[in-house]
Amino acid sequence: MLSIPILGVSLADFGWIVLGLMAMFGALSGIVLSLTWLERKVLGRLQRRLGPTRTGPMGLLQPIADSIKLILKEDIVPSSSEKAVFWAAPLIVVISAFMIWVTIPGTHAAVVKNLDLGLFYIIAFAVVGILGLVLAGWGSANKYGTLGGLRAAAQLISYEIPIIMVVVSVAMLAESLDIREVVNGQSSYPYLAVQPLGLVIFFIAGLAEVGRTPFDIYFAESEIVGGPFIEYSGAHWSVFFLAEYINTFAIAALVALLFIGGWAGPWLSGNWGIVWFLIKAYGVVLVIFWIRGTLPRLRIDQLMAFAWKVMVPLSFLTVVITAIYQFYDWPAWTLTIMSLVGLVAVAIIIFRKMVGPANQVAEVWARQQALRAQTAATEQRTTTGQ
Amino acid sequence: MINSLKGLWVTLVSTVNGLRQPVTQQYPQTGTFWKRVDTPTPVKDRFMGFPGLTWDGKIDEPYCTGCMVCIRNCPTLCMSATMKDNPAHEEGHSHRRKIVDSFEINLNRCILCGICVEVCNFDAIAMTHEHELSNFARNAARMDLPALLELGQDFQDKTGWIPPNERAKKAKEDEIENGDGVDNPEPAPENAELEQA
């Protein structure tokens, strides 16, 4: 009796999927709430502040208070905006953010719908969110918004390529695009050990993908005042906010799944593996917050140069070395060495690119000292001359 | 690269220190969520909060005689006062011939410069340590005589305020006792010299 097909699946399956989606929605909302609290608290402690303290013990109820405030706020739609686009943009962003999570597994079983082409699906949907940002920037009829939307398009599309290439190299190692298979492939050693270069590229590109410092260029608060989100308020803005945190956690989860072994870990097995998964993902999130609390922001041209001159070639390099390793069936440590060599290459390139100014500084110092000595000498000469 | 890593190290150290000993403190209450304690903001001795009028406890009347020196010297013209004959003087309790009748300071206009305290000859006005006077009403920060006296009384009780003139006199006496000021025993004729604007 449960075999009545709805949208091509049986009623039972359909029911399970709906239930799974609800559970995913609930879990993600909880994670987002925890992340907002964690970010404020971590940044506070990092800056020797207290962070939220007034709402609940240790300010734990702060995200709830925030969300109530945001929902109750007046939702202002600018009169000159393109109403339909303005309304649709946050939905596109948040739906694509949620859709990614359909196929990200917490454990072997804790997944709404596992897809054989899971990684492909994730990358495909990650790009859809950009459309929402561009539409938001354009639809709000604000020049800062437009600038932000265009910056977002440029930035996110550039950083898609390294992410795709790294994912390809991981898929080559696991010989599957199914995330479960990728995690199972790491049973003997995590891919972190053989692909450190891939991890670094994926993490940096991921930061750029979710617009975290030092790549928070498309909503740079001190320059374009929030970019695409500038005209949004209340519930609409909170939807963007939700999507941003879901994406951040998605990147953290993907790093955990693709490189640190996902739910695999000592002592806990079966569905309890989700504890390991959460620990790893939250650990990556903490690193993201830590970086946010330390580094300044890049400029858009420097960001693009970094993407196309450093990240893209190196991500191709990861694919190439993985292919060589797979083809000749060398032992795993060879890949580690090749990857590390690549990593050193990244370091040197970044060093060269970034340290140019620092060398100039040293030079300036030297010249300054010389100048000072020179002026002192001339002063002495004039005084003695008198 | 290296300096960025160094920066990451700095923030990590800062986090550890921040967990142990944060720099900021909670306001206006401290403590945990379960137990909150009212903690007034610590201020220094010389802190200049809103001006209040002081109360002469010996004679039981305000120091202020309503001479309007402070009003003339206020850069923002935020005060006004009137004076009257002092009934206590006629009865012989007080040495003040005139006494303040009404006094009003608009604390919204006050810029806390302390000039009024400096020019006052009768120790009648003091910069209290009060600095929290947010109100809902627009004119609630206009303070009349009783309110100002209350402000000043509170300040006197809390800090053990000594009138500046008395303090100066005492310092002079100490000096004489120590043998430094024997040569110039005449009192400072400053007030007599004070030119009126």
Added chain:
Amino acid sequence: MAEERAQQSSSPVAGAEPVEMLLNMGPQHPSTHGVFRMVLWVDGEKIVDLEPHIGYLHRGSEKLCEGEQYNQVITLFDRMDYIANFNNEMAYCMAVEKLMGLEVPERAEYARVILCELNRIASHLLFVATMGLDAGAMTPSMFCFRGRERIQSLFEAVSGARMMHNYFRIGGLKEDLPENFNQLLTDLLPLIHEDVEESDKLLTFNEIFLARLKDVGVMSAEDAIDFGFTGPCLRASGVNYDLRKAMPYSVYDRFDFDVPLGLDGDSWDRHYVRVQEMYESLKIIQQALEQMPEGNVASSLGRRLVRPPKGEVFMRAENPRGDFGVYLVSDGTDKPYRVKIRPPSFCNLSAIKHLLKGIWLADSVVVLGSLDIVLGEVDR
């Protein structure tokens, strides 16, 4: 005008028609340091032309001075450059003292120098904080505010107010420094040194920060002099000109300190010169504390009304932002006849068009931040 701009604009595609957009930045913008407003013509992300607008914070301070007695005017000077209050008071008091030919007690001079240098550090710390924020780093600002907070609580112990002190008087100080001042200051100096160093480690040599600031908004020495730059902005271009050395006022000729110079005159140099200046200020404070004599600080005028003779005077002082000049005309009454101020921020800001043309939109924020303007002083 439009055609002229079109010619100037450098479109990324050769031969393509430049598409210009008029972008209004400020007065409500987080990075315009108050209520400064720029109208920018941008071609994509490049600034083609701009028009600065000032005056949103105009309070008519110069005119107000004419209606106040000489002692009351000090409160107005507190509010000109509201980041460096003591320095402003110092410049004004020195101007009136010069007009009256007043001698300031030795101890008062030393106290003034110490407080002014502390205020310079506080001001530069705020500069580093906002520079970090403009470049997108939020933590240095918190660290710098911690140091500034420490200095301000010392100010509170000295003058009774954290910012609007009204502590200097014509010919002296309002009252003597607190009894434990030496102890407070000796405790404070290493802490401030630590704070400055920490923000230095975190921000100044960070590669991203360097990449953002180096070779951005370059001002050559000739241009800097032509535009009337003073203070750290001028010294960043490599011109060795510091009033404390060039025309020593107060007791500055008794201290041994260096004048930090930049060579390229870019935004990073302007940042780094200020960072180095903080160390130099610490040196000055240390020496002043050792040399400070005991004694009287009160003005020889006592509580008499200040009535300078007829005449006019111009006095300059080295503020954290540059030369702060006070031109004063007295007609012999108790109120100044005319007060004219030469605000360093205003003169430094006048080069904004020269600096911003043709650079990235994101850099406009950084360059504006590196000039370290205070709108209270620009608009007066």
